[in-house]
Amino acid sequence: MTELPERVSSDQTETEAVDGLLEEVLREFAELGTDADSLRVELVTSEILGEWWDAGDDLAAELIDFAATAPAPGRLVAPLAALCALATGADQREAARVALDKLGLGEPGWAANLGKVTVGECWRTVDVYGDESSVLCVFDTGESTHGLLVSVDYSAFGGWADEAVIVESPDEVIADMRTQAAESDNLVACEQITPGRAHQVLADAFAATERQDDPDVTDDYVRFRALALARTRALPEREQLAPPREMSAEEQAQIIDDFFANAEVEDTEAARVCALRLIEFGLEHDPRRPLRVGPGKLVCFVDAADDGEVELTDEQDEALEAVLPAWARWGALRDGLSEEAIEPLLEAVEERFYDRDLDESGFYLGDTDELDEGQIADVLARRQFAIPSVHTEIGDEEVELDPSEPEQRRLLVLGEHPEFQHSLGEGDIDEETFLAVAAYTAIADQLWDNEPQEVWQAAQRLTDSGLERTEVLDTLARVLEERLEPAEGEGLEFDVDDYISALDELG
Numbered sequence: 001m002t003e004l005p006e007r008v009s010s011d012q013t014e015t016e017a018v019d020g021l022l023e024e025v026l027r028e029f030a031e032l033g034t035d036a037d038s039l040r041v042e043l044v045t046s047e048i049l050g051e052w053w054d055a056g057d058d059l060a061a062e063l064i065d066f067a068a069t070a071p072a073p074g075r076l077v078a079p080l081a082a083l084c085a086l087a088t089g090a091d092q093r094e095a096a097r098v099a100l101d102k103l104g105l106g107e108p109g110w111a112a113n114l115g116k117v118t119v120g121e122c123w124r125t126v127d128v129y130g131d132e133s134s135v136l137c138v139f140d141t142g143e144s145t146h147g148l149l150v151s152v153d154y155s156a157f158g159g160w161a162d163e164a165v166i167v168e169s170p171d172e173v174i175a176d177m178r179t180q181a182a183e184s185d186n187l188v189a190c191e192q193i194t195p196g197r198a199h200q201v202l203a204d205a206f207a208a209t210e211r212q213d214d215p216d217v218t219d220d221y222v223r224f225r226a227l228a229l230a231r232t233r234a235l236p237e238r239e240q241l242a243p244p245r246e247m248s249a250e251e252q253a254q255i256i257d258d259f260f261a262n263a264e265v266e267d268t269e270a271a272r273v274c275a276l277r278l279i280e281f282g283l284e285h286d287p288r289r290p291l292r293v294g295p296g297k298l299v300c301f302v303d304a305a306d307d308g309e310v311e312l313t314d315e316q317d318e319a320l321e322a323v324l325p326a327w328a329r330w331g332a333l334r335d336g337l338s339e340e341a342i343e344p345l346l347e348a349v350e351e352r353f354y355d356r357d358l359d360e361s362g363f364y365l366g367d368t369d370e371l372d373e374g375q376i377a378d379v380l381a382r383r384q385f386a387i388p389s390v391h392t393e394i395g396d397e398e399v400e401l402d403p404s405e406p407e408q409r410r411l412l413v414l415g416e417h418p419e420f421q422h423s424l425g426e427g428d429i430d431e432e433t434f435l436a437v438a439a440y441t442a443i444a445d446q447l448w449d450n451e452p453q454e455v456w457q458a459a460q461r462l463t464d465s466g467l468e469r470t471e472v473l474d475t476l477a478r479v480l481e482e483r484l485e486p487a488e489g490e491g492l493e494f495d496v497d498d499y500i501s502a503l504d505e506l507g
Contacts, residue, residue: 022063022079029078038113039141043166045082046227053088054222060087060096067099074105081107085114086226117141117234120170122198125177125190128341129294131155134177137198138170139231147173148224148231152205155296156285156304159201160208164228165220185340199238206232244287252279255291265326270319277301277310278327293331295348298324302352306391308398314388314416325349363390366404382456385469386447387412395421406445413444438492439481443473452496454503461507479503 025048032041052059060083067076080103083096100107120138127133133152138145147170151163167173181190193201206229209215221228256275260267281301282290302324304310305317312320328349332342364383368376387403392415401408414420420437429437446455455476462472479502480494487493 022066025063025079026075029082030075032078032108032110034078034108034110036108036110037143038110038116039144039146041082041110042086042114042227042230043224045079045086046225046230047223049086049088049226050222050224053225060092064092064095064099067103073103077103077105078108081111082114084111086230088226088229113141115230115234117231119195119235120145121174122193122195122235123174123177123190124193124198124201125181125188127294128187128189128337129296129345130289130292131294131296133159133201135193135198135201136167136170136173136177137195137202137231137235139234145170148202148228149173150202150205150228152201153296154286155294155300157208157212158285158287159205160212160215161202161205161221161228162209162216163218163221164224166224166227186338187341187344194239195236196239199232199235200241202228202232202235203238241288244290247279247283247290252276255279259327259330263326263330265322268319270313270316271323273316274312274320274323275327277305277312277316278324281310291331292335293328293345295345298328298345298349299352302356306356308391317389321353324353360390363402363404379450382450383448385456385459386444388469392416393418403448409444409448410441413441435481435484435492436477438484439477440473442480443476452500452503454500458503458506465507475506476503479506 028044028048032044049060063076063079064083067073067080070076077100080096080100084093084100087093087096117139118141120140122138123136125134131154133154135150135152137148139148147167149165149167150161152159153162177190181188209217209221256272256279259275260272265271278301279290281304282292282297285300286292286297301310302320305312305320325346328345329342332345337345361380364380364387365376368379371379383403387409390403390412391398391400392412393399394411394415399411401412403409403412414437417437417440420433443455446452447459450456459472459476462475463469467475480499483494483499483502484492485494
């Protein structure tokens with residue numbers, strides 16, 4: 001396939017521009033000849049357009065503009081004719097048509113057959129959760145039959161296409177789809193749908209992919225994108241669906257009440273915020289079925305929480321590990337899913353939280369290779385008590401930091417205390433704030449290093465007495481702050497023995 005043409009500087013001649021930008025593309029079309037099979041032309045054009053789209057270059061527009069001044073306009077006829085049918089934007093297809101007509105050199109023999117297909121059967125598989133679907137549309141060119149197979153991911157963006165491919169034997173694919181459904185233990189359904197319904201599904205899915213800045217699509221999607229969009233346009237008029245029903249704040253509150261009345265999870269303010277965020281995520285990414293639960297959708301919600309797209313405080317994030325499995329089971333039962341379907345749903349949620357803990361634990365356990373399993377568990381508990389998350393907000397910026405690095409650990413502590421950030425940012429910090437910052441960051445260091453050990457022991461006793469984590473840290477910081485004194489030169493110091501004695505009296 002062609003390499004991406006390099007852009008040219010303004011002082012290059014038109015001939016050099018052809019050589020630099022278009023020569024390989026023009027050569028490929030010349031090699032096709034005037035009597036090439038129309039599907040072959042469409043596949044070559046789609047691959048070229050895919051390369052340009054993947055690289056973020058609109059070279060099709062440059063090719064159309066160049067046609068007006070090309071020194072050898074005859075060489076532009078074939079690619080322009082192909083763009084009339086395959087360019088992904090209507091304006092660009094029209095511009096290619098205008099440029100081709102202005103050349104007045106006619107069209108290749110294959111041009112009249114581009115996009116001329118008869119629509120056959122359309123089939124769809126969908127999993128029982130509504131997370132994933134595959135759509136196959138059959139097309140007949142008169143000389144051969146082929147299919148467009150598109151994978152649609154409904155976990156986010158209202159359903160988006162992440163893979164598209166032209167298949168040579170659609171009958172075999174239909175047979176495979178039926179077999180998949182038959183062998184899925186009722187977790188996958190296969191059905192024939194109308195071409196109008198297929199048009200609606202595919203058009204919406206492709207539009208959702210195109211709205212993303214950097215969609216995570218397969219190589220086949222890139223290669224067949226332009227032809228897939230053209231085949232979708234060839235389908236009969238799309239079926240129209242009613243717009244998603246809006247959900248009032250009162251309805252959302254009622255749903256949350258129903259959830260806590262019927263799910264086995266503690267009803268706290270933090271847990272209720274988690275449930276609200278799940279509803280909001282559904283309304284944004286799955287507006288037709290906002291309360292639907294599926295492995296992919298719930299995993300995407302956790303991903304969004306980790307990326308900061310779903311805003312949760314540390315307390316709410318901690319509550320999420322209990323709320324999400326309960327939400328999954330409650331939603332599955334409400335939707336009538338079988339126990340055979342509920343089990344993999346809960347497993348997916350559990351695995352996502354396991355992976356999440358594993359990802360973050362690497363920041364906490366980098367120096368524990370020689371410890372046994374029990375010792376590692378204690379280290380992790382102690383350090384996560386000191387620094388519960390590697391994500392924080394400094395100013396208006398969400399950042400990920402490494403708590404094993406003292407300076408980054410200090411920033412994570414400050415992230416929990418926005419009241420300190422303004423004074424530090426302005427460089428105008430009073431003595432009271434200076435001592436408080438010093439105490440909180442020192443407590444975090446002491447817990448991280450377990451030195452002195454009495455700090456963690458006191459923290460555990462205070463927790464056992466019923467104090468929340470923030471209250472424990474406030475108590476420890478206050479004990480230390482009361483003993484901080486200026487050291488010789490710069491810095492602070494404290495009497496370790498007196499400090500340990502005070503710690504022993506806590507709890």
